[in-house]
Amino acid sequence: MSAFKEVTHVIFDMDGLLLNTEHLYTRATQEICDPYGKKYTWELKQTLMGMTGFEVAKKITRELDLPISPEDYLKLAQEKYEKLFPQSEMMPGAEKLVRHLKKEGVHIAVATSSSIESYNLKTNHHKEFFALFEHIVNGSSDPEVKAGKPDPSIFLVCASRFADKPSPEQCLVLEDAPNGVKAALGAGMQVIMVPDPLVSKALTQDATLTLSSLEEFRPELFGLPPFTS
Structure with a gap:
């Protein structure tokens, strides 16, 4: 029996989580x-x-x-x-995980504090990869996002834009930053933290689960389809 709640939607941060920026x-x-x-x-x-x-x-x-x-x-x-x-280059494990979730029909989106302009610069060589996501929320440019992380609004806005309008409890957030963890928890979501090795251990303790790399993530812990290879 998993200690974690099952989810149906996954929301990814971008900087330091998907892209090494x-x-x-x-x-x-x-x-x-x-x-x-x-x-x-x-x-x-x-x-x-x-x-x-x-x-x-x-x-x-x-x-x-x-x-x-x-x-x-x-x-x-x-x-x-x-x-x-x-x-900007991809972080280890990011592409494999996102493509797996997409193939299995899991709802996925990105919630980044980056402006649209910064996002376009970072993703210019990764357009096909980012097209896998159902939507992208750019916190610095989005009028519905009232404040940056640790304010939870970016994740609540992101969840609201899925076609089936999941509740926060149905969403899992993947983050690298302490402010992002606070924002996800404030939104009522579980959050996996993949912190920079320099981040103080004291700032990782609130996360639902902490990993050293996306390569360590086991989707089945949250009721998501497991990797088959």
Whole structure:
């Protein structure tokens, strides 16, 4: 008997979960900070993961005392993202899991804090893969998403856009960030966390299940069709 509840729908985060983009964000942010002699630390970064772009810009400029406005920060960041994001690569196990769930008829979607513009840059070389999802919610661009993670609205909006309108209890979220875990739990959903190895263990304890890679995920634990090979 599984300790987990059976689900029918799976919602994926994107950055750091499906696509290996977090190091690109770190590089872009540090390049913005360098002229001002500021260091973008991991301690700050892990508090930002999952927030919308403007929320991130406000917090970084405030916490690091940068002499630029959040709006100016976003302009600089966008210039760097346009060069870096097309390099985005898939995370281990992501493609196998998504294709398996799709083949088995499981409802799947993406709920990412990325804006549509950032999403397009990151997924330009992965269009066929992202076409497997029933819908994509871009938190920074979507008028129905009232706030970034840890606010639960992005996951509630994502669930509401499935054709059969599942209840939160029917949805399983896959996340890498502490803010995303909080958002999923706040939405009343179970959440599997696949954290960066640097994430403090204390920030992983609330997740329904924590894995070191998507390659470890066993769908049958949540009543989903198991891998056959």
